[in-house]
Amino acid sequence: xxxxxxxxxxxxxxxxxxxxxxxxxxxWWLAFTRFRLRFLVESVLALPIVLPPxxxxxYLLLEFGSRGWLGASWERFTGHTLAFSFEGLVLxxxxxxxxxxxxxxxxxxxxxxxxxxxSSASLGAxxxxxxxxxxxxxxxxxxVTGFALSFAHTLGEFGVVLMLGxxxxxxxxxxxxxxxxxxxxxxxxxxxxxxxxxxxxxFALLVAINGLNRKRNxxxx
Amino acid sequence: MSASGAALSVDLHLPLPQFQLACSFRxxxxxxxxxxxxxxxxxxxxxxxxxxxxxQSGQIALGxxxxxxxxxxxxxxxxxxxxxxxxxxxxxxxxxxxRQNVEYGLLDLPRTERDARVDSxxxxxxxxxxxxxxxxxxxxxxxxxxxxxxxxxxxPELLLLDEPLAALDLRLKSLLLEALFEWxxxxxxxxLYVTHEQEEAYSLSRRVLVIEMGRVVADGEPHQVFxxxxxxxRAALSGYENLLDAVVEETHSALGTMTxxxxxxxxxxxxxxxxxxxxxxxxxxxxxxDILVATSRPSGISARNILSGRIRLIEDRAGMVELRxxxxxxxxxxxxxxxxxxxxxxxxxxLRPEQTVWLVVKTHSIQFLRN
Numbered sequence: 001x002x003x004x005x006x007x008x009x010x011x012x013x014x015x016x017x018x019x020x021x022x023x024x025x026x027x028w029w030l031a032f033t034r035f036r037l038r039f040l041v042e043s044v045l046a047l048p049i050v051l052p053p054x055x056x057x058x059y060l061l062l063e064f065g066s067r068g069w070l071g072a073s074w075e076r077f078t079g080h081t082l083a084f085s086f087e088g089l090v091l092x093x094x095x096x097x098x099x100x101x102x103x104x105x106x107x108x109x110x111x112x113x114x115x116x117x118x119s120s121a122s123l124g125a126x127x128x129x130x131x132x133x134x135x136x137x138x139x140x141x142x143x144v145t146g147f148a149l150s151f152a153h154t155l156g157e158f159g160v161v162l163m164l165g166x167x168x169x170x171x172x173x174x175x176x177x178x179x180x181x182x183x184x185x186x187x188x189x190x191x192x193x194x195x196x197x198x199x200x201x202x203f204a205l206l207v208a209i210n211g212l213n214r215k216r217n218x219x220x221x
Numbered sequence: 222m223s224a225s226g227a228a229l230s231v232d233l234h235l236p237l238p239q240f241q242l243a244c245s246f247r248x249x250x251x252x253x254x255x256x257x258x259x260x261x262x263x264x265x266x267x268x269x270x271x272x273x274x275x276x277q278s279g280q281i282a283l284g285x286x287x288x289x290x291x292x293x294x295x296x297x298x299x300x301x302x303x304x305x306x307x308x309x310x311x312x313x314x315x316x317x318x319x320r321q322n323v324e325y326g327l328l329d330l331p332r333t334e335r336d337a338r339v340d341s342x343x344x345x346x347x348x349x350x351x352x353x354x355x356x357x358x359x360x361x362x363x364x365x366x367x368x369x370x371x372x373x374x375x376x377p378e379l380l381l382l383d384e385p386l387a388a389l390d391l392r393l394k395s396l397l398l399e400a401l402f403e404w405x406x407x408x409x410x411x412x413l414y415v416t417h418e419q420e421e422a423y424s425l426s427r428r429v430l431v432i433e434m435g436r437v438v439a440d441g442e443p444h445q446v447f448x449x450x451x452x453x454x455r456a457a458l459s460g461y462e463n464l465l466d467a468v469v470e471e472t473h474s475a476l477g478t479m480t481x482x483x484x485x486x487x488x489x490x491x492x493x494x495x496x497x498x499x500x501x502x503x504x505x506x507x508x509x510x511d512i513l514v515a516t517s518r519p520s521g522i523s524a525r526n527i528l529s530g531r532i533r534l535i536e537d538r539a540g541m542v543e544l545r546x547x548x549x550x551x552x553x554x555x556x557x558x559x560x561x562x563x564x565x566x567x568x569x570x571x572l573r574p575e576q577t578v579w580l581v582v583k584t585h586s587i588q589f590l591r592n
Contacts, residue, residue, distance in 0.1 A: 115312040118273060121299040122306045123326035123375055133325070137316045 002170055004178035005197060008155055011086070011174060015093040016151035019101035022094070023146065027105030028131070046099045053096065057163025060092050064164060084166050089174075092164045093154045101150040108142020109135060141213040148209045152202050227284025227378050229411040233269050233276035235435075237262065242269075242276075242435035250409030252402065256422045256446075257432035258454055263415045266432070267381045270413070271306045272299035283379055305377030307385045311368035313356035319343075319367050320352040326375035338374055346370040346400060362393045369397065373404055380405065380412040398425070419447065419460065452591050453504065461506035461588065462559040465490075469497045478525070478584055481505060487550040491525040492587040504590040509561040513581035514544065516570050526582035532574050533557065535567070542567045546580060 002010070030042060048056060064071045064082040074082040082088040112135050120130040136143070158176045165172030167181065175194055182191035228249050235242040242262045246253075255263045268274045269289070270281055278291040283304070288297045313322050323343060327335045343349040346366045351359050356367070365386065372380070382401075386394045405412045414425055422429050423443045431439040431446050433454065439446035456464055466484040473479065477494045481503060490505065497503055519527060530548035542562050547555035558580060572578070 113312070115308070115310055116314060118299075118306075119312040119314075120325070122271060122302075122304065123371065124300045124303075125325070125328075126300060129328070134314055138314075 004173050004175045008175040011089055012151045012154040014090050015154040016147050018094050019150045020147055023101040023105050027102050027109055030106045031109035045102055048096050049099050053159025057160040061163050064088050083164055089165045089172055092160050096160045097150040097153045100153045101146040104142050104146035108139035112138045141216055148205050152205055229379055230282045233279035235276045240434045244437055246437055248411040252412045252426040254422045254426045254429045255415045255432055256429050261432045262435035263432050264383055267383050271304050271381055272302050303378045305372040305380045307372050308383040309387045311364040313364055315356055319354050323371045323374055342370045342374040362389050378410055383415045456506045456590055462509040463507040465505045467503050467505050469499050469501050469503055483556050486556050487553045488556050491584050493585055495589045506588040506590050509559040511586040512560045515579040518579050524581045524583045528580045532576050
């Protein structure tokens with residue numbers, strides 16, 4: 001049986017990785033599109049920042065349950081419900097943490113000097129090569145920040161997980177929920193151990209990102 | 222390496238906020254200077270040829286290749302045009318070394334060929350010693366040399382240079398230009414060079430296209446295009462400090478001259494004969510450096526315009542002295558002339574404010590502007 005802390009780390013890693021893969025193309029589009037209704041798309045993507053997690057969790061629960069279109073389709077293919085499963089948590093976390101990845105990605109990509117991109121094209125590079133050789137490496141610090149923020153945000157997630165996953169030990173009980181549980185059962189020692197571990201991980205993550213970005217900026221100057 | 226380059230033909234139309242860009246010209250394997258004021262549309266022309274923006278209509282062809290054709294719906298992407306582009310900003314990739322920057326356009330070549338070409342161009346532009354440096358660690362002049370090497374190593378079929386050396390000092394600039402033109406001569410490809418400095422236009426090429434409000438208004442050797450009638454905007458740009466509104470009083474066809482009266486005054490000036498009728502308005506341009514100053518009335522001199530006036534202002538500028546001299550005929554209103562002389566002349570003549578002097582202007586120093 002997987003411990004709540006390991007489950008949280010696994011959930012955060014899977015979510016942040018998925019957001020890297022999905023969020024990067026979204027951010028690229030946002031950074032470079034001339035679509036006039038871009039601000040609408042941005043607003044929708046930013047919704048999870050302002051929505052109470054329970055509200056988001058409530059709608060996701062409806063959709064992920066057996067009566068939801070997504071939940072029903074999922075059940076037909078896999079034989080189990082999407083709600084109250086690890087996959088359900090991943091999907092919910094991806095939506096919940098989306099702006100924490102996409103916004104830093106977009107800012108980083110948009111800040112790359114357009115003259116460099118023009119140079120790259122006039123030197124014969126395809127858009128693909130320009131992205132991976134020029135845009136991505138220059139935007140890298142912002143992309144790391146987006147990855148780490150979505151990781152940390154998922155790690156500390158509470159409301160959405162509680163609404164979606166219930167609280168099934170070994171399957172959907174994450175660290176933040178276990179802490180809440182322990183406090184409810186007046187086991188302050190266990191809650192304290194888990195809290196200090198989460199605090200240490202979050203802090204170490206931020207130190208690592210800031211240190212990395214500082215070193216990189218120093219090298220480019 | 223001395224293959225004859227492909228010819229460029231351009232005919233493009235594009236509405237810009239201020240005016241309609243409508244340019245049409247051809248260039249063989251030669252250096253062509255695009256000359257014009259800032260905002261005349263020069264950079265937009267280059268952007269269309271490079272493929273960074275699409276004209277509304279027109280044709281752009283390089284050798285046998287059509288780069289753009291509104292009729293046939295062709296718009297070749299930038300990366301497939303084989304057009305080298307360099308602006309004042311070197312736009313080096315900051316995360317790559319000088320060597321990695323230069324080899325960027327050759328990534329599809331086999332390693333050995335790529336290395337050979339990069340080595341030879343780094344050597345040629347004198348930046349081989351910097352190969353391992355990052356752009357941030359080298360000077361602006363070096364950055365621009367690396368940017369030029371990076372563009373040329375791809376062997377473009379056409380070079381577009383948008384004031385590429387504007388930020389460099391004169392000595393560096395001439396060294397780089399020499400290397401650049403030698404490279405161009407070997408390949409005989411068309412090279413378009415944008416500048417807004419007349420001196421530069423004279424020294425760079427035997428062919429200058431003058432662009433004004435998005436149109437080619439003159440095309441020829443520098444001395445031809447710079448002496449033809451031109452607009453007020455370009456007169457100011459080309460260093461014609463004195464612009465005077467005047468009226469044609471008398472034409473002397475036999476002598477090839479005209480007498481013009483400065484508008485609102487009775488001051489008369491003799492100018493070269495232009496295609497204007499008596500009584501017609503004209504705008505005259507005169508360089509401050511083409512006016513002579515005398516402290517007594519000159520005689521026995523071929524110049525036809527001798528005006529007496531008073532010095533209103535003496536200003537010491539970098540390398541020369543600017544005088545403002547008010548001239549009037551009789552009791553009429555004053556017309557102020559801007560005159561440039563050397564510091565030596567100022568000391569020698571011992572000029573002081575409010576002193577009376579005579580200005581001497583040759584008939585053919587006076588230019589007509591387009592109305």
